[in-house]
Amino acid sequence: MSESTLGAWTPFRPSPAQLQRIEADVGxxxxxxxxxxDNAPDLKVRDxxxxxxxxxxxxxxxxxxxxLPAPLDGVGLFQPGAEYIGxxxxxxxxxxxxxxxxxxxxxxxxxxxxxxGPRVDxxxxxxxxxxxxxxxxxxxxxxxxxxxxxxxxxxxxxxxRLRLADLLATNLRLVMSLARRIGWFGGIATALHVTxxxxxxxxxxxxxxxxxxxxxxxxxxxxxxxxxPTREENGLxxxxxxxxxxxxxxxxRQGRGPVEFNLHWxxxxxxxxxxxxxxxxxxxxxxxxxxxxAFPKLDAESEEAQLWDxxxxxxxxxxxxxxxxxxxxxxxxxxxxxxxxxxxxxKSQDGRGALPEASxxxxxxxGVIDPGLAADLRRRRLDKRRAGHVDSAx
Numbered sequence: 414m415s416e417s418t419l420g421a422w423t424p425f426r427p428s429p430a431q432l433q434r435i436e437a438d439v440g441x442x443x444x445x446x447x448x449x450x451d452n453a454p455d456l457k458v459r460d461x462x463x464x465x466x467x468x469x470x471x472x473x474x475x476x477x478x479x480x481l482p483a484p485l486d487g488v489g490l491f492q493p494g495a496e497y498i499g500x501x502x503x504x505x506x507x508x509x510x511x512x513x514x515x516x517x518x519x520x521x522x523x524x525x526x527x528x529x530g531p532r533v534d535x536x537x538x539x540x541x542x543x544x545x546x547x548x549x550x551x552x553x554x555x556x557x558x559x560x561x562x563x564x565x566x567x568x569x570x571x572x573x574r575l576r577l578a579d580l581l582a583t584n585l586r587l588v589m590s591l592a593r594r595i596g597w598f599g600g601i602a603t604a605l606h607v608t609x610x611x612x613x614x615x616x617x618x619x620x621x622x623x624x625x626x627x628x629x630x631x632x633x634x635x636x637x638x639x640x641x642p643t644r645e646e647n648g649l650x651x652x653x654x655x656x657x658x659x660x661x662x663x664x665x666r667q668g669r670g671p672v673e674f675n676l677h678w679x680x681x682x683x684x685x686x687x688x689x690x691x692x693x694x695x696x697x698x699x700x701x702x703x704x705x706x707a708f709p710k711l712d713a714e715s716e717e718a719q720l721w722d723x724x725x726x727x728x729x730x731x732x733x734x735x736x737x738x739x740x741x742x743x744x745x746x747x748x749x750x751x752x753x754x755x756x757x758x759x760k761s762q763d764g765r766g767a768l769p770e771a772s773x774x775x776x777x778x779x780g781v782i783d784p785g786l787a788a789d790l791r792r793r794r795l796d797k798r799r800a801g802h803v804d805s806a807x
Contacts, residue, residue, distance in 0.1 A: 422635055422681055422689065424747030435753050439552055442760040445508070445559045452562040453509035457802040459765045462555050462757075464504040464520040466803070468513065468620050469663040470725025471711065471718060472780065473501030475525055475676070477704045484632030485678060485703060489736025490525055490533050491631070498780040499525035500773075501708055502725040503620045503663065506538065506611070508555070509562040510803045513659040514650065516611040518544075521624040521640055522730045523706060526777035531741055532770070534734040535676075537624035537640055540610040543692035545603060548753030550595055554603060557590035606693055618650040620659045621672060627754070628689055630737045630747040631678075635689055637696060639677040640706065664713040676704035689748055720782050723790040728773060729762035731755055768793070 427435065446459040456465075475497045477490060485491040505511065506518030523535040545551040591600030613622075624640040650658065666672055677700040681687045686697040711718045733755030737743035746752050773786055782790070 421683075424630060424635070425749050425752065426747075427745065427749075427752060432752070435548070435749065436756045438549060439753055439757040439760060441552060441556060442757055443764045445555055446761065446764045448556075448559040449508045449562055452559060455510045455801075455803040457800040458797060460508070460802070461765065462508045462559070462761050464506060464522075465508045466505040466510045466513070467502060467722070467726050468505065468519070468660045469501075469503040469667070469708070469722075471501060471721035472709060473499045473523055474707045474709065475499060475523070475704055476707075478702055481703055482678060482680070482701050484634040484636075484680070486632075487739050488632045489527055489531065489741070491703065492528075495528070497525045498777060499523055500721070500725050500728065500776065501706075502730075506614075507558055507562075509558075512654075512656055514615060514617060514654045516608065516615040518611055519614055519617070519620050519622070519624070519659075522725075523640070524728070524730060524734070524777075526774070527736060530774075531736050532734040532777075533736060534730050534732065535626055535638055535640065536730060536732050537626040537638070538610075539613055539622050539624050541625045541637075541695040541698075542606075542610065543627065543750070544607050544610065546690070546692045548750050548757075550599065550603060551750075551753075552757075553591060553594040554607070556594060557587045560590040561586040616649065617659065618648050619646060619662050619666065621663070621666060622647045627732060628681075628692075628746075628748055628751060629732075629735050630743065631735075632738060635681040635687075635747060637679050638703075639679060639698070639700060640674045641677060643673045643675055643705075667708055667711055668713060670710045672708040674706040675702055676706055677701060678703045692750060717782075720787050720790055723794050724768070724773060724776070724782060724786070727768040727790060727793050729758070729767035729770065731758040731762075733758070 442462055445462045449462065450456045450459055475490065477492060477495045479494045481491055481493055486493065490497060502522040504520045505513060506520055511517070519539040521535070521537045525533050527533060544554055588600060588604045591603055594600070595603070621642050623642065626638040628635050628637060655661070679696055679698045679700055681689065682697060682699065684690070688694045688696070732751060733746055735746070737747070746755060768789070772789065776782060
C-alpha cells in the first residue's frame, strides 16, 4: 500500500484555546464518578466512569510481525519481529458492576512500552463503531449511565437471574436522561445505536471475541486496530448464565492454555469509506496482520496471577498513550474525539487515585512485579474489599 492511494486527511492540531475548551467539556468526569458511587450499591469508592468491572486481567505478550505496512514500520512498538511484555485487561463497559451478560460493551486494554520507554495503549470495544460521533454526546451518555445506575423495577425481577425488569428500568431511565441532555431526537438516536452495539454481549458465551480500537495516527496515517481471536468460539450461551459467567469462562479458558489474538491494522482510505468525523459509522476494513497477542496459560488461583490481575485493575490507561511518528514528536491524538478521550481518561484516573505509572513502569521491561509493588497492590485490593467495593471477580 502506498500513501498515494490514501484519501486526504487533515489531522487535528489544537491551539491552546481549543485544548482548554475540550478539557472543560469533559470536566464532569469527577461528578459522574461521585454519582456512580451514590447510585450503584456495589460501589463504595470512586472508580472508573466506564469499564469498571474487570472480567480478566494480567500479563500479556505481543510479537510484532516481520513484514509491516510502510506507515507503521519503525514507529513505536512496530519494530519488525520485536517482542514485548505488557499488561492486559478485559472488562464490561458500564461504570458500575452488573450481570456480565447484560447488554453492554466489552472492552479490552493492552498496555506496552517501547524499548526506549514511551507507553503505548491499545483500547478497544467489541463493536467496530463509537457509541457517539462526538465527545459532548459521549459525555452525555456517560452521565446518563450514572443517572441510571442501580435502577430497580417496581415489578418482579423477570426470568431466573436475568433481572429483565431491572434491565428495562435502567434502559428507560438512561433514555430519559439522554433526552434531557441532548434532546429527544439525539437521545433516542444514541440509545438505538448503543442498543445495536451492545446486543452482541447479551448473546455472548465468552469475552474471547473481536475488539476494535478508536482512530490512532501512525506514520502520518490515521487507522484503527482490530484485536481478533485466532479462532471463532463465541456461540450461544445458556438463558440463565449466572452473575459472573464471562469471568468464569475466561478463567477456565486461560487455565487450559494461552488465549491468543491476531492484531490487524486497518488504514484510512477516505472520509466516505473510513469516516473520522461520523464515528458511529463502521470503516471499510482493509486488514493488515501486524502482530500476535497472547494472554499466557495460568492458574487463576495462584498468587502471581492475582497480583497481575490487581495490577491490571489498579493501573491507569489512556488512548493518548501512543507513538505517532518515528521521532515521537507528535504529542496529541490527531482527532478532536481522541484529544477529549485523553483528558477524560486522565481526569478519571486522578479521581479514582489510580496507581502511579512510575510504580510499575519497570514491569514492562522486566515482566516482574517487585515486592514493593506487590505489597501496594495487596493493600489496595484489601482496602476495597473491606469497604465492600466490587472491583473484579473473586
